[in-house]
Amino acid sequence: MAEVSVKNVVKRYGGAEVIHGVNVDIKDGEFVVLVGPSGCGKSTLLRMIAGLEAISGGTISIGGRVVNDVPPKERDIAMVFQSYALYPHKTVRDNMGFSLKIKGRPKAEIEEKVGKAAGILDLGKLLDRFPKQLSGGQRQRVAMGRAIVRDPQVFLFDEPLSNLDAKLRVAMRVEIKELHQRLRTTIVYVTHDQIEAMTMADKIVVMKDGRVEQIGAPLDLYDNPGNTFVAGFIGSPSMNFIKGRMDAAEGRPSFVSESGARFPVGDVKAENGQPVIYGIRPEHIDIGPGGIPVRVSVLEPTGSETQVFAKIGEDTIDAVVKDRLSVRPGEEVPFRIDPRRAHIFDGKSTARL
Numbered sequence: 001m002a003e004v005s006v007k008n009v010v011k012r013y014g015g016a017e018v019i020h021g022v023n024v025d026i027k028d029g030e031f032v033v034l035v036g037p038s039g040c041g042k043s044t045l046l047r048m049i050a051g052l053e054a055i056s057g058g059t060i061s062i063g064g065r066v067v068n069d070v071p072p073k074e075r076d077i078a079m080v081f082q083s084y085a086l087y088p089h090k091t092v093r094d095n096m097g098f099s100l101k102i103k104g105r106p107k108a109e110i111e112e113k114v115g116k117a118a119g120i121l122d123l124g125k126l127l128d129r130f131p132k133q134l135s136g137g138q139r140q141r142v143a144m145g146r147a148i149v150r151d152p153q154v155f156l157f158d159e160p161l162s163n164l165d166a167k168l169r170v171a172m173r174v175e176i177k178e179l180h181q182r183l184r185t186t187i188v189y190v191t192h193d194q195i196e197a198m199t200m201a202d203k204i205v206v207m208k209d210g211r212v213e214q215i216g217a218p219l220d221l222y223d224n225p226g227n228t229f230v231a232g233f234i235g236s237p238s239m240n241f242i243k244g245r246m247d248a249a250e251g252r253p254s255f256v257s258e259s260g261a262r263f264p265v266g267d268v269k270a271e272n273g274q275p276v277i278y279g280i281r282p283e284h285i286d287i288g289p290g291g292i293p294v295r296v297s298v299l300e301p302t303g304s305e306t307q308v309f310a311k312i313g314e315d316t317i318d319a320v321v322k323d324r325l326s327v328r329p330g331e332e333v334p335f336r337i338d339p340r341r342a343h344i345f346d347g348k349s350t351a352r353l
Ligand SMILES: Nc1ncnc2c1ncn2[C@@H]1O[C@H](COP(=O)(O)OP(=O)(O)O)[C@@H](O)[C@H]1O
Pocket: 013, 018, 036, 037, 038, 039, 040, 041, 042, 043, 044, 045
């Protein structure tokens, strides 16, 4: 096990800089998820940690040792990719043991380690099968088994579940989390899926355009997003954002949208008249007396809850409520907002105030 430290790391491809001085500290045994939209530099950062890409500036250390010039196979890491290329003509057993075999480890040791990994991943009955005789989820488990067998200091995962269907993805998410709870090996896990990040991570690193936007525990990012990007990226369905300004006309500060609707705010360090963006999560709105009248455009009942898509003036605002509603599109309902749940972001910088 080992900590991983990324300091001021820069990556350039030719003249184009794609990672602009990233800092991330990963503790020994921590499960860290790098999350962000496609193209933001997650894989590039992971591949630099793995040693598969040279770094153009900064320092990467694993277990206290600077590895900038250490080749991948000497970094004591194991990587699991989205396309888990198994050797098609080798059995599960031989796929899993292959890295030890090429290292010249004794047969008995390979047998023992493969057996142990197979036990952890429940692959014991499949050891003599070939990859084509396995389901997608089983293949992904073999790919993880291959990584476990190497007993690395750090596991690196790059979108390992993207090729799986939704149900299997959830199951594998739980398996990987269990795996981490059992092995306590440091994990750096890349995904564009914020649900994966929220459910699996001890710590999330939100990236955008080659920069780190915010680092924090999942619920910390959910409760205290630093800016509109993080606020919109973390949480599902996404936070509502409405443009407008602060207004103290009615005695106490509130928010007034560009189309004139008034919303409650909690304690916030914003000036009267300041252009701001009002943020409220759909799950922090309920329907009831005294709420702000909005016009319903679409209802999406899922059984356990109803997602209400609505308009207020020119703005759209969505709510997720536990009730089954009998309103029809076009009708008005009152949206009640707890002011303490509202987030106010600066209109220019988009930073949370
Ligand atoms: N080999 C490469 N040559 C040039 N540009 C690259 C190369 N690999 C990645 N990039 C660019 O670097 C940026 C980050 O890519 P990547 O790390 O793959 O993003 P992510 O994994 O977050 O989707 C993208 O703009 C991508 O086009």
